[in-house]
Amino acid sequence: MKEFNWSKYSKPLILVAFVVILSILRPKAFLSLNNFSNVLWSVSVIGIMVCGTIFVFLIGGIDLSIATLCAFTAVVVVEITHLLGDTPVAVCVGVVAALAVGALAGAVHGLIITTFHIPAFLVTFATQSIFLGLAMVLTNNKIVSCTVPAFTAIGAMKILGFPLPVYFMLVMAVISWFILRKTVYGRYVYAVGGNSMASAISGIHVKGVSIGCYVLSGLTTALGGIVLASMTQQASSSTGSGYTNDVITAGVIGGVSLLGGEGTVPGAIFGAVLMGLLNNGLNLMSVPSTHAGLVKGLVIIVAVAFDAMQHADQSKKKARKVKKRGESV
Amino acid sequence: MKRLSQTAMRRLISIGMLLVLVALFTILAGFGQGKFFSSANLIEVVRDASVPAIIGVGVTFVIITSGIDLSTGSAMALVGMTMANIYEYTLLPFKVMVLIGILVGLACGLFNGIVIAKLHVPEFIGTLATMSIYRALTYIIAIKDANGVIKSQPMTHSQYVWLGTGVGKFYYVIMAMIVIVLIGQIVLKYTRYGTNLYSVGASRKAATLSGINVEMTQLIAYVITGFTVAVGAVFTTARLQSATTAIGTDFEFNPIAAAVVGGVALSGGSGDVIGTTIGALFMATLENGVRKLDMNTSYQYVIKGIIIIAVVIFDATYKARMDKKAKEQGAKEGLE
Amino acid sequence: MAGSTILEARNIYKSFSGVPVLQDVHFEVKAGEVHALMGENGAGKSTLIKIVTGVYSKDEGQIYWEGKPVEINNYQDCQKLGVACIYQELSVIPPLTVAQNVFLGREPRNGPFIDYGKMNRMTQELIDRYQFPLKPTTVVDNLGIGQRQLIEILKGLSQNSKLLIMDEPTASLSGREAEMLFRIIEQLRSQGVSIIYISHRLEEVYKLSDRLTILRDGKNAAVLEKEEIIPAKVIETMIGKVVDESAGSKKMLHSDDSAEVRLDVKGLTDATDRFRNISFQVHIGEILGLGGLIGAGRTEVVRAIYGIDKAASGEVTLDGKKLNPSPRASILEGIGFVPEDRRNQGFIPLLSTTRNVALTNYDIIKKNGAAISDADELDMSRRAIKAIDIRPSDPDKQVGVMSGGNQQKVVLGKWLMRDLKLLIVDEPTAGIDVGAKDEIYSILEELAQNGVAVIVVTSDLQELLRVSHRILVMRKGDIVKEFKNVEVTQAMVLAAGQGVEQEAEK
Known part of the structure; x- marks a missing residue:
């Protein structure tokens, strides 16, 4: 009688299937440690970012400014490093400043959204333009390169064969997982996303919890921006373009509901890794990156439609039951 | 007791915002030849507003059903690139090329409609996905030069060039906008389908009870958007006299922003095409005016974002106040 | 005033997961009467109404419409017969006008276009006939709850409904709105429309109803004629005469x-x-x-x-x-x-x-x-x-x-x-x-x-x-x-x- 619980095992199964398919199609190229570390390196920025934006998704919000905030903070860290004389100390100040900018941006999002009850979609759409403009202002609309060793180390240094960003991703995932899974704040985030009215009646400060989520999203976006700038040894207003979609896609594939209340950090990281494998696989198959969107888009539609169908099945069954039993739902 | 209805008030506010913006830029960027407030520039503003306004018709329909379409920019690029392929590789006449372009637009809309109305993928995610699909397809069919590098495809067919012009300064794209906007408004206000759009957006349950086919209403709205996207793509490539893979990048938010500024609520069930058109004019004025301020282009983005936030906050507080007032009024008056 | 029987439900039985909710219930509405339905919470009122409107299926019994046996399986069946239900959670569409709401999905057309002139005229005729305080062209957004309820009623009447079911219609109305509704109910009755009026409020029931059916524990407790509707008696019947501590x-x-x-x-x-x-x-x-x-x-x-x-x-x-x-x-x-x-x-x-x-x-x-x-x-x-x-x-x-x-x-x-x-x-x-x-x-x-x-x-x-x-x-x-x-x-x-x-x- 036990039904196979698809939703529980589907994610690891998809990953395994992916690995198997790629191993068969491109055994030599895919199954090397080097490639493995490459995959992780390329997913690390998405992974870092999704660790914070998952908070926003969990309360039913969205952040369309990820890409340009990433650019803006990347520019901030690079410009400050230059301004203070390219010393390791300057790099530190730059990093702190960029993180502060990210947190502040998130706070502004949260404040506007909760105070005026405006859809997150609109607010972050507008700030997206603002961050882009600010990044362009700071760089004079040019690419600013930065080869200060202390800075490039962030993206390039390897420990035990894996680049530093991979460890960043892991640390962020652990922190994010810890907050969501272990702290009172994390419990409140799920509660607010699941039912904000019941949360308020249970004494939760809904507005404060929501603003916190946007701040965390801003922070990880900034960290992503710093890492990306360091990896590419440069920053410009187009740093991180495309990342908004990638991060949202990673979340959605990872089972994070954009309606709020559902989703886990391991799921989101899974989404990021799958995106990375997808990118890597397409790359190994010599599919240009510009074509990858086709596959990514179809993957999202199939994943979500499948999910929606299961939900519809359940509610249909329930509706039939109600008609028969006359339960009030 | 003559009070303006809320919809009429909202219309006055959008027009007011547009006029304030025009006045603001007239003061800041000056008037006279070559300045912001000159006949040539104002026509340019209307021309810039035309494509967002045309696509805004479809997007308005979709938003009224409480949906959203994020794929318009990519679909535009796909339509443009399809036509570029026909232009480059076939000898098909101009009219057939445009017709196929429009069919591609309709197909994009149909696909969106199926994903959302039939597969029940949430609007936001669904069109976000098709946005990357259409963009990727554009790249896949993009025309490459001898070295295999994607190139911008010039399209200098005489009829095409003609389409980018007009009767004097009265560009054909402006005429097309006027015609499509009027048709859109008539469909919205004078046909059953238009009424159904509002019903579906305001209350799916009530619409179903009244025998309205909710899924079909949604699906058709996306198909109509596909059509307007195709028209927009034809005029955009005609104006540029070329097709590139970059057409419509970040465009998708323009018609949505136009709709919001023009009083179309993202929650569905309210607003109209004329409102969105005013919103498109607002956005075009904003872009143009900021450009005419003679400052670093970078600041344009900052100012644009700040003004959108200001408008949205103003709109939200105004609506909250009106709702409260209406509630109090209702509680106090009861029936007259 | 009341004439022949328009709706009759005979020997209705219904149980949910083995628990009987309605047992051998009879219910009869005559043409042109306001028939109140009362009972404590859980007495079976809403179950009975849901059976009549096709939301629930009955286990046993038969429903007759104008003397003929009928099967009602969904709300559409109900509408075809001429029964309209005024929903508690209103189903009007706020951005549309009164006339658009009344004729939603059935708009008179001229070619592909809605004939607003005709539609507004038809709505005005209805409004005049029943003297509703409404205008066809008002946008519903600007109306209070009471008037929205009237639109629902008008919608029912526009489909030539002979029977309106109102479930706690005054629950969210102000005193003045309720007064207006009562006046309109009187009006409808004088025009020969039957009304099933479900309410907890005795004062309304005394004031309005021609007859009253009381349910208690899923069974018929009484059917009272107008002159029998006395507060003390109604309360006693609803609660049960046996004064039993347990x-x-x-x-x-x-x-x-x-x-x-x-x-x-x-x-x-x-x-x-x-x-x-x-x-x-x-x-x-x-x-x-x-x-x-x-x-x-x-x-x-x-x-x-x-x-x-x-x-x-x-x-x-x-x-x-x-x-x-x-x-x-x-x-x-x-x-x-x-x-x-x-x-x-x-x-x-x-x-x-x-x-x-x-x-x-x-x-x-x-x-x-x-x-x-x-x-x-x-x-x-x-x-x-x-x-x-x-x-x-x-x-x-x-x-x-x-x-x-x-x-x-x-x-x-x-x-x-x-x-x-x-x-x-x-x-x-x-x-x-x-x-x-x-x-x-x-x-x-x-x-x-x-x-x-x-x-x-x-x-x-x-x-x-x-x-x-x-x-x-x-x-x-x-x-x-x-x-x-x-x-x-x-x-x-x-x-x-x-x-x-x-x-x-x-």
């Missing part, structure tokens, strides 16, 4: 006046006038029942005490300490609150029993640094599950998929894990099966024995009598009656809530 229709109230005052409410007044100048006290170990009709302002009062809504004026003190009006502060002071709207306000459907029970209690759950002790959280959940027998007993079960009774136990359970001084429960057993009801009553009684003050808001008279030590009755935003240290019957409470003089008791 059935909970009568109770001797006892208050322990020596107990200290726990909660003191002074002059609490609402900003939007839903309640005025409310003052009362609750003692340690006392269960105070708040009775009255739905919409009397009881929920609003307890929400203000707990701090969800802020009162315009007045003061609330707990053990002599002035309370800060916020849920957080109330919780920390030892107040618990079980809201009326369980599904929307009571719990987080996606989360497990454990997470729901722990939600208000993280201040007392052990932590290692910043990390919640999962063991302690789970332990609390297990204790709650054991204490009030939550089923399924799996602490990881999503609360959203549980039965109503168990959901309510989860909502209640979280408060039992704290040191409570005061517990407020609003309609604690609405939509819950009998077994779970009894369990919830004994939990409340146990709490009171342990010194917790309890406020119970309930519209279920039997429940009110069963659990309360003392009863306050509210009506239209005021406390109108206190029952203390007296023998009280359901009829007395009902009469007080209805504003009917005390002739009901002998």
